[in-house]
Amino acid sequence: MNVAFYINNHLCSWEVQPHETLLTLLRREGYLEVKSGGCKNGECGACTVLLDGKPMNSCVMLAAQADGHRIVTVKSLGQNPELGWNKTEGLHPLQKAFIDTGAIQCGYCTPAMILTAKALLDRVPSPTEKQIRDALSGVLCRCTGYLKPVQAIMRAAAILRGDQVPPIERTFIEPSQIALKVSREPPGTREEELTTSSTETRTKIVPRIWTLQPEKNYHLIGQPEPKVDATKLVLGKPVFTADIEMRGMLVAKVLHSTVAHARIKKIDTSKALALPGVVAVLTWKDIPRVIYSTAGQSDPIPGPLDTFSLDNKVRFIGDRVAFIAAESEEIAERAMQLIGVEYEELPPVLDPTDAMSTNQSIIHDEKEYVPFGLSDPKCNLAARIRIDIGDVNRGFSEADRIFEGDYEVPKVQQAHIEPHVVVTYWDEDDRLVIRSSTQVPFHARRILAPILGLPVKRIRVIKPRIGGGFGGKQEVLIEDVAAHLTIATGRPVHFEYTREEEFVAARSRHPMKIHMKTGVKNDGTITANEMYCLSDTGAYGCHALTVTGNTGHKAMALYVGDGPYRLSPNIRFYADVVYTNHPPAGAYRGYGVPQGFFPVERHMEKISRALGLDPLTFRLKNALRAGELHPFSTAWSEGREPKPEIIHTVGLDECVSQGKAAINWDNKFNNAQWHLVQGKSYLRRGIGVALVMQGTAIPYLDMGGASIKMNDDGSFNLLVGATDLGTGSDTILGQMAAEVLGVPLQDIIVFSSDTDFTPFDKGAHASSTTFISGAAVVQAAEKVAERIRIRAARLLSAENEAKNYLPEEIRLEDRCAFATDGRSITLAKIALDALHHSDQEQIMAVSSFYSPVSPPPFAAQFAEVTVDIETGQVVVDKLVMAVDSGVIINPLTASGQIEGGMTQALGYAICEEMSYDPKGRSLQTDFRDYHILRSDEIPELITLFIETVEPSHPFGAKAVAEIPMDGVAPAVVNAIQDATGADVQIIPATPERVWHSLQHTTSTLQ
């Protein structure tokens, strides 16, 4: 049938199928700024367009229904203001405000948010924050925590009204203006308040930062620079993996298992292959049998090899049975139904507690299985960890009291809004190109080579922009599917998970059952601390050892005890990671550490209350301090040889003092009156805290490379293998290069990442990019700067024969090289001289960096809640996080990480959980049953940065991305206990769990 409608003010008409959605039509016709979240039923809002001025999910609307209407997509709102002689009207104020306020992280939801905001502002020019949050509630964002998008819309509203808005920049507040004991608010308190008569809240676009050591005078480090990729993202440019069109591209689908544990007795593909439009169907019989691990980690992978692209056995509902390539998605889906599979069902293992019993089925009985460390497939054991530090038994014998407790943390989904997606094709040299939404392009290339029967050199992995990853894309999960089909057909193949596949066939956070035992003296000194952890890795052991190892390595390292115990702590961490017939777990932001801090911080809270000690004093008394040894550094290192490591920077005391002030702790904690809500006898308020730490990269392992090349105009190309998945890492890497080279960020053209062109990088994981890749960038920039100084000195000496300028006296600043007498020469002149005029050379450098240390960031996480004691309903009113992440390179991107991380962690605390029926079938397969927080459900979020200067990084930076995942759940549940006395030991703290705990408010501590 034919439909005609206006799109972006142009009347167009198209032939469409009656069942074709508007989303499919728009993307097929090249409107790639309209994104798909894979849900296709209106849950995520990524596919929003304006239909006659109103936001509409294009995935739930038939193309035919658009007939005669007006459709608007984000690309019609504005244009890049810099298009050479073609002067444009520039960006729409909303697009500009989203860039300026840091409202974009991965940018996958950004077109939908901007269109939704436009519809609101067209209707309500002066919206309240509540109206903005209500309007945005139909667009899910997994990155930002919604705070900065709300601020962006308020700012744009003010601009559209003609109000004056202050610039977003550093402002100077004298240290005397703040009453702080140790710290000062530095030059550059990055706070902007935007108050207008028509908005009901103040917005704080950049967070407060306190510097504990004198700050160096940087020109770009610490500045709220807009993201280098922001303009293309607000314009909806085709920058994501799926935004590519190729002639003859096939669509891939995977037939997934419908049973949890079975052998495939028979598989008949003849009917599917006979269906017109089906080009290939592959089963385990058609491809080489190569065992591997999907974990995107360095070589050798610290875990068992237990996976085949396709196998004659299935191990969970959602496991792979067959791959299909067809001319269209619809044909591929029909073909799936025509494949006949006969299973020989085996008893499933669904309870991790029983998984190691002798009467259980063996999930991995394949002869090719390659164990790692203590893994033993005969008893469904993927990994075992036994760490004893000091003399734990003696520590318990020296304690006055021993406290034990059991805790449980759930399996949760990364839920990035861009699904896993890959496009594969042969290039003109018959090299296989894999364009993938991967966090680990270099690991993917290495891991895929043997699976595909190709040498590494014949594979090229391109990582375009990524719509969020959070660890879910640190997995070689779908690339092999498309690649096998390209090899089989010779044609380009596009494979993209649906939202349902994300839930049933992707990875998740390991659920764990944890037992804590802690010995304490009556004065609050911890004498010994022990954790046992039973972790469910599901059907495959990807990241099994390392995720669970980090549960102990980070969470159990924080409390070493006091006095003599501080010098020689007694810590035990034992863990068993078991296989079950659940979908596999894997890497998820925080990487095992949130699982550890929930029990540790709940336990510390209960101990301090039982001993009548102030919870913060008790914690700080026992917590790690600067100059001390990381207690696990001599015991464990992700399956590799451990080496002792001193921790040099710990800002915990100041995090506590600033966080307490921000949440007004002293007026609330122990204040009986504050805990009551006037006129609502069924409500109670509570306040809670958790202290946390993370790591910054993996020492002696994680390596990143960078190359920098100077162009004729004095600009630079920075090529990094580091993988910006929305975090802003390209921006902060560019800032570091620009700082060294004395140019504005706009003069650094950042490109990441392509295994053919960019240097190796370990990928985006372990909070490592700023630290590892950043140090590589600084080293490369210093080498380039050195060449520039040499040439500058030579040119200046030639200009002024009376003087012999020395390279070491040359300073790079403002796109110039300055001598000490003030004479200068522009970088553009130096570049022209180098490339064209004399003693020609390409000024460029490559560098790489790995670190012998992993300096931990620290934080104090505070939460304020209101609990309905009749129903168990919890409302989280406020989250305050005071973070020591070293020197903050960019407060906009760093605070965005904290806000988004706290929001994800809040879901972990109160509402997110993946669960299964007795056959192992997932009970949550979409965003209706699996709830991630919407813009109208977010509490007040406050981020404070406490800057220490970490000596192992050129600018003093530590990690920021993962630590916000760690403390929210225990702080919220501690606040529930503070409000009601309820001892919640299992998260998420659903109303049902809180209500049940309220019925047994006596502490379970022994």
Ligand code: FES
């Ligand atoms: S709402 Fe349309 S793709 Fe999610």
Ligand code: FES
């Ligand atoms: S910025 Fe919203 S989903 Fe990533």
